[in-house]
Amino acid sequence: MSTAPNQPTRVLTVDDSASMRALLNHALASSGFEVHQADDGQAALEWLVVNDVDVVITDINMPRLDGFGLIERLRAGSRHADRPILVLTTESAPEKKQRAREAGATGWIVKPFDPDKLVAAVRRVAH
Amino acid sequence: MTSEEIQAIFFAECEESLAAAEAGLAACKAGTEDADTINAIFRAVHSIKGGAGAFGHVALQAFTHTYETLLSDVREGTVAITPPLTELMLRALDTLSDHVSAAQEGTAPPADAALLAELTAAQAAHAGAAPALETPASAPVPAPTPVPASAAADQGFDLDLDALLDDLAAPAPAAEWTLRLRPHAGAMVNGGEPLLMLRELVSAGGRVSECDWSLVPELDALDPFQGYLGWTLCLPADMTEAAVAEIFEFAGDDCGLAFGGDAPFPPARIVAPPAPAAVPAAPGAANPAPCAATQPPPAPPAGQSIRIDLPKLDRLIDAVGELVIAQAMLAQRLGSDGASAAEELALIETLTRDIQESAMAIRAQPIGSVFSRVPRILRELTQSTGKHVRLEVSGEATELDKTVIERLGEPLTHLIRNAVDHGIEPADRRLAAGKSAEGTLRLSAEQRSGRILIRVEDDGAGIDRARVFAKAVEKGLIAPDAQLSGEEIDLLIFAPGFSTAQQVSNISGRGVGMDVVRQNVKDLGGRITIESVAGKGTAFVLTLPLTLAISDGMIVNVGDQTMVVPLAHVIESLRPAPGDVKGLGARRQMLNVRGRFIPVVPLGRELGAAGCREYPEQGVLIVVDTEAHGQAALLVDSISDQRQFVIKSLDTHYRQVEGVAGATILGDGRVALILDVDGLVARSVAAGQLREAA
Known part of the structure; x- marks a missing residue:
């Protein structure tokens, strides 16, 4: 599941907002991550069928398939059952975080995020 | 990509979002909206809010937050879509558009206070009212229900609370500090990996000082999805608790954390797997015999068991x-x-x-099940005291009654804490005394003549008798001029109210004194004695019965009665020589036992037995040890036997009787009462003092 040494950690960012994806991409790529992007949950699901990744970062509110739906589908299969998945949330309330955990997320990133904290969170869960 | 370029994407996105919201609201106005329409409007506003926060457009973010709160309720169905509401949302969209332009051009944001109030009122009013009410939104609506806490609490701003917490974190402690952690099963699901958190702690300068694997079961009982392991780490002084908490934030309460050396290890949350061994299985099926060179004789499967109520x-x-x-x-x-x-x-x-x-x-179980908990207790103690202690255990296979085993844990734990805390000296003092720096705690169990002996022995400094004596005087337990032997001074630590714990540390002082230890042991029908040699160490010896149902007793005769004195209380029996017993007042007598006087309790008189001997010189005195009143001498006519007896409760057959612990049936078929020595002596001593006072 882990990448070979010296291989950059691969991250898939899933957000329907291009600017949010750009922000994530900027922060992660400048810290040495290999970043891929998907427009929404459905696109992410399709991309993940044929591609592999180390960490998934997903927004919750998205058209077609939202973040919780994406996590549910990924956890149901065996290939991504143990994949670290972080959700992007604007809510810092503990019950919202708890909900993310219950939905199967590994962790969360509160928007707006501090790039250093984002990178730390991804490193924290990257197997 | 620069920040400006990303912002440009954001503002382009805002145009799209505004257009999407406009289209959605138009559908609302036409009455053709559905769930997807509302969701699209919500998402559009939500998206603008997210970007506004990321790029620091505070006014834009605040406005979208209030707007989003209303839309969220519309989406949930708690606020009904009405023409006035659609009107309000359209006006809000116009203001939102102005906000976006202001943010883009860096001009002052539009005045939005009145509109914000309207949005909040609409949300609050509808939240409590029936959906069909068509109140004009412009009418002054007193807000009957308060704004939901979530909206009020973070009015507009998504603060990075974690960053704030970090900034506000308490000043760093002075030295290296201790963290204990124990990930539970829940920390290992959904992509969670406690190892990464450990690594993060290590890369921040922490080091693992110990891994607690005492809970790891035998391989065949091991469930890889359970959290059996715990770690103790030494963390650098400049690492704050908040920083540690952040590392474990995702694990939440699925990873137990204990900050500081005094904190006990977070308890494990191991879910026992369905016990497979309890089912009487076909021989060899559940417990395959170990591979042997020669197959034939099918060895009886080891550990096969059957569950019985x-x-x-x-x-x-x-x-x-x-x-x-x-x-x-x-x-x-x-x-x-x-x-x-x-x-x-x-x-x-x-x-x-x-x-x-x-x-x-x-009913018997090996005492090993109690002993196996000791290494962990000891590790925690060595961690918190800084003393190094080696454990030697023997006789783990010794078997005791299940009930005794269950109730032995507490007193034993306390004795071990006591030994490490008070018995074993710090390394420097040990070296100065010519001992090895590492202390030794010996724990042993053996069966001896129908009883179990458990020794908890340390090689520490021994009991400081001068200090114990002074302490007992200070507590009013003995007179300052009391003449006590060394062993008697040792026994003072069992007296209720005697505790040296708070003077030394907070480890032993957990609300349980040595008197409770002795009471626990006595409740089990056992006795506890001390063997202490100054400079060499202290041994606590627990003598326990094999079972609680059968006990040893001394059969005594008092007048026309036959009674049983539980052997656990008996120290010695003697025929007093003339002059050994002194009168004290009219009715009280004291027995001189090697220079010390203890009260004589004439059993016959206490119990109203007919025809008993009145004078100690005519009978036999049994010296007993009691809980509250030290030693006393029971006067009986004669001792006829010493044997095992089966305890029958009087409560279930008759009722509770003062001074009587139960009954048994003797070999000749007669019923004999078992004496409650503690109660009898207490009553007699109290009555004697009353008579004296009168």
């Missing part, structure tokens, strides 16, 4: 107890009739004893 077992033990009594009665009858069937009788006696032992063995 405890009450069923107790009935069996009870019946066996009756059998023991019946056998004794028969032996007595036949013995007095001339021993015509001596051979057969001996056989029955042997068989009875075998049955009794087998029945007791069913």
Whole structure:
């Protein structure tokens, strides 16, 4: 599941907002991550069928398939059952975080995020 | 990509979002909206809010937050879509558009206070009212229900609370500090990996000082999805608790954390797997025999077990107890009739004893189950005291009654804490005394003449008798000029109210004094004694019965009564020489035991037995040890026997009687009362003092 040494950690960012994806991409790529992007949950699901990744970062509110739906589908299969998945949330309330955990997320990133904290969170869960 | 370029994407996105929201609201106005329409409007506003926060457009973010709160309720169906509401949302969209332009051009944001109030009022009003009410949104609507806490709490701003917490974190502690952590099963699901958190701590300068794997079961009972392991880490002084908490934030309460050296280890949350061994399985199926070079003789599967309800077992033990009594009665009858069937009788006696032992063995469990908890207790103690202690355990296979085993944990734990805390000296003092720096704690169990001896022995400094004596005087337990032997001084630590714990540390002082330890042991029908040698160490010796159902007792005669004194209380028995007993007042007498005076309790008078001997010189004195009043001498006419007896509760057959602990049936079929020595002596001493005062 882990990448070979010296291989950059691969991250898939899933957000329907291009600017949010750009922000994530900027922060992660400048810290040495290999970043891929998907427009929404459905696109992410399709991309993940044929591609592999180390960490998934997903927004919750998205058209077609939202973040919780994406996590549910990924956890149901065996290939991504143990994949670290972080959700992007604007809510810092503990019950919202708890909900993310219950939905199967590994962790969360509160928007707006501090790039250093984002990178730390991804490193924290990257197997 | 620069920040400006990303912002440009954001503003382009805002145009798209505004257009999407406009289209959605148009559908609302036309009455053709559905769930997807509302969701799209919500998402559009939500998206603008997210970007506004990321790029620091505070006014835009605040406005979208209030707007989003209303839309969220519309989406949930708690606020109904009405023409006035659609009107309000359209006006809000116009203001939102102005906000976006202002943010893009860096001009002052539009005035939005009145509109914000309207949005909040609409949300609040509808949240409580029936959906169909068509109140004009512009009408002054007093807000009957308060704004939901979530909206009020973070009015507009998504603050990075974690960053704030970090900034506000308490000043760093002065030295390296200790963290104990124990990930539970929940920390290992959904992509969670506690190892990464450990690594993060290590890369921040922490080091693992110990791994607690005492809970790891045998391989066949191991469930890889359970959290058996715990770690103790030394963290650098500049690492704050908040920083640690952040590392474990995702694990939430699925990873137990204990900050500081004094904090106990977070308890494990191991879910026991369905016990497979309890089902009587086909031999060899559940427990495959170990591979042997020669297959043939199918060895009996080790550890095969069957689960029995405890009450069923107790009935069996009870019946066996009756059998023991019946056998004794028969032996007595036949013995007095001339021993015509001596051979057969001996056989029955042997068989009875075998049955009794087998029945007791069913309830028996190896003491190892209690001992196995000790290493962990010791590790925690060494961690918190900084003392190094080596553990030596022997006799783990010694078996005791299940009830005794269950109730032994607490006193034993306390004795071990006591030994490490008070007994074993710090390394420097040990070296100065010519000992090895590492202390030794010996824990042993053995069966000896129908009783179990458990020793908790340390090689520490021994009991500081001068200090114990001074402390007892200070506590008013003894007179300053009391003449006590060394052993008697040692025993003072068991006196209620005596505790040296708070002087030394907070480890032993957990609300349990040594008096409670002694009481626990006595409740089990046992005794605890101390062997202490200054400079060499201290040993606490627990003498416990094999079972609680059968006990050892001294059969005594008082007048026309036969009674049983539990052997656990008896220290010695003696015939007093003339002059050993001194009168004290009109009715009280004291016995001189090697220079020390203890009260004489005339059993016959206390219990109202007829025809008993009044004067100690005519009878026998049994020196007993009691819980609250130290030693006393029971005056009885004679001692007739010392033997095992089956305890029968008086409460269930009659009622509770003061001074009587229960009853038993003697070999000759008579019922004898078992004395409650503690209660009797307490009552007698109190009555004597009253008489004296009168």
